[in-house]
Amino acid sequence: MPPRPRGRQRGGLEREILACLAAEARPMSPGEVRAELGGQLAYTTVMTTLSRLHAKGAVSRAQAGRGFAYELRGGPADAQASMTARRMLTLLQGGGDRAGVLSRFVADLSPEDEQLLSDLLADGGPVPGHGSEPGPGPA
Amino acid sequence: MILLGLVPILCSGLLGLAAGPLRRRLSPSVAAPLLALAALATSLATGIVLCLAGFLALARNPLVAALGGWSGAGLRPWRLLPATWATLAGVAAAVLLVSALGFLAQVTCDLVRASRACGRLDGAAHRLRISPDEYPAAFTVPLRGTIVVSAGMLRLLPADERRALLAHEDAHLRRFHAGYVMAAALAAAANPLLRPVARQVRLAVELWADQLAAREVGDGRVVARALARASLGANRPPQASGVRLAAADTDVSTRVRALLSCAPRFRPWAAAAAVALALASGAVALRLTVDLHDQVEIAQADSARVLAHQSGDLRGYAPRPATAEAGRWTSLRVTAR
Numbered sequence: 001m002p003p004r005p006r007g008r009q010r011g012g013l014e015r016e017i018l019a020c021l022a023a024e025a026r027p028m029s030p031g032e033v034r035a036e037l038g039g040q041l042a043y044t045t046v047m048t049t050l051s052r053l054h055a056k057g058a059v060s061r062a063q064a065g066r067g068f069a070y071e072l073r074g075g076p077a078d079a080q081a082s083m084t085a086r087r088m089l090t091l092l093q094g095g096g097d098r099a100g101v102l103s104r105f106v107a108d109l110s111p112e113d114e115q116l117l118s119d120l121l122a123d124g125g126p127v128p129g130h131g132s133e134p135g136p137g138p139a
Numbered sequence: 140m141i142l143l144g145l146v147p148i149l150c151s152g153l154l155g156l157a158a159g160p161l162r163r164r165l166s167p168s169v170a171a172p173l174l175a176l177a178a179l180a181t182s183l184a185t186g187i188v189l190c191l192a193g194f195l196a197l198a199r200n201p202l203v204a205a206l207g208g209w210s211g212a213g214l215r216p217w218r219l220l221p222a223t224w225a226t227l228a229g230v231a232a233a234v235l236l237v238s239a240l241g242f243l244a245q246v247t248c249d250l251v252r253a254s255r256a257c258g259r260l261d262g263a264a265h266r267l268r269i270s271p272d273e274y275p276a277a278f279t280v281p282l283r284g285t286i287v288v289s290a291g292m293l294r295l296l297p298a299d300e301r302r303a304l305l306a307h308e309d310a311h312l313r314r315f316h317a318g319y320v321m322a323a324a325l326a327a328a329a330n331p332l333l334r335p336v337a338r339q340v341r342l343a344v345e346l347w348a349d350q351l352a353a354r355e356v357g358d359g360r361v362v363a364r365a366l367a368r369a370s371l372g373a374n375r376p377p378q379a380s381g382v383r384l385a386a387a388d389t390d391v392s393t394r395v396r397a398l399l400s401c402a403p404r405f406r407p408w409a410a411a412a413a414v415a416l417a418l419a420s421g422a423v424a425l426r427l428t429v430d431l432h433d434q435v436e437i438a439q440a441d442s443a444r445v446l447a448h449q450s451g452d453l454r455g456y457a458p459r460p461a462t463a464e465a466g467r468w469t470s471l472r473v474t475a476r
Binding site for chain 1: 246249250253256265266267269275276277278279280281282286288290292293294296298299301302304305306307308309311313316317320321324341344345355363364366367368369370371373390391392395
């Protein structure tokens with residue numbers, strides 16, 4: 001399919017920057033965040049979004065050189081939050097989500113799936129379609 | 140008339156069998172709402188028909204007939220339904236109703252629990268909460284409208300795939316995907332024949348979110364890679380994982396193939412088939428309800444006529460004590476005619 005990039009949804013960039021800070025787990029300058037996110041983002045866009053996140057209290061910042069370095073507030077080592085997250089994940093995995101109220105990004109894999117996905121990541125090219133999906137043939 | 144009652148059951152069976160093929164022939168944004176609504180309609184119709192049959196089993200009981208003020212023998216066209224079948228249908232209706240109510244209770248409980256757990260996570264901006272967990276996980280919490288991603292998942296993915304993941308989860312929230320999934324699951328709880336439909340709706344919703352994420356990022360392959368990396372990471376957990384869900388729960392390879400190939404063309408007949416099944420069962424349920432209602436009214440009038448005849452006067456008769464209430468009502472009806 002030739003999808004046209006639609007650009008980000010509202011709040012998309014805020015989420016991405018937050019995710020980036022969480023993944024790196026260290027104070028980052030707007031320049032570093034921009035480099036990490038890649039793409040054609042303007043420096044000022046990243047800086048504006050970071051200061052908006054700071055105003056909302058989602059990130060903390062400290063003086064670093066001439067500018068600021070931003071970090072995720074709370075930090076990944078927050079004990080109580082970690083416990084809550086554990087409980088939530090147990091709810092998901094231990095059959096607690098019997099009704100399936102949470103939609104998860106990934107599910108469990110069959111050995112076939114695992115092979116297919118490993119191949120995909122290895123060459124990054126198209127995967128040979130050895131199933132009936134999504135052709136109109138018999139299931 | 141009796142055979143007509145089988146139509147909703149037949150339709151649910153057909154919808155269950157056709158769910159997979161229909162989903163494959165429709166774009167996910169059409170398949171998810173369509174299948175969910177069709178499942179709800181057929182499930183409701185099946186429930187109504189079973190309840191009617193169960194009511195009939197009760198209505199023939201002389202005691203109930205006396206209470207309701209109709210003659211059990213008056214429900215003539217319905218006499219063809221054997222009493223054991225009617226009783227069985229009534230029991231099935233009760234069991235399925237309890238199952239549906241149980242499902243609703245469970246969903247409410249799980250939603251509230253998940254939402255509460257989510258509320259205790261450290262705050263973040265714009266519907267995103269990051270759990271400081273190392274285990275790679277990502278999901279949406281519908282009641283709260285929040286995306287939860289673990290730090291482990293974010294570390295696993297490069298920036299463009301993180302964006303794809305966030306776009307996928309955001310699509311779930313924006314398009315109210317949880318609603319379709321819950322509706323189909325409720326229908327399946329009330330009618331086990333529709334279980335395959337619920338599974339297909341769940342898959343269609345994932346495909347739909349993948350599609351929207353691919354559109355936002357501009358490349359389906361990025362979404363496919365994110366999916367592959369996340370699935371492989373999540374399936375090699377650092378700790379022993381708990382109960383495993385069925386492999387067919389959300390078919391990852393189906394999603395990857397869909398992302399890497401062309402979108403299916405819109406096939407109107409596939410959509411029409413689902414609509415037809417829903418409409419047929421709905422129409423039958425309505426028809427049978429109206430019909431049974433008419434029959435009960437006729438039987439009530441019959442019973443009143445008999446009573447009036449016994450007392451020898453159409454207007455000022457003294458009703459027998461056992462049917463005093465029924466007699467009062469039906470005498471009004473008879474004098475009105």
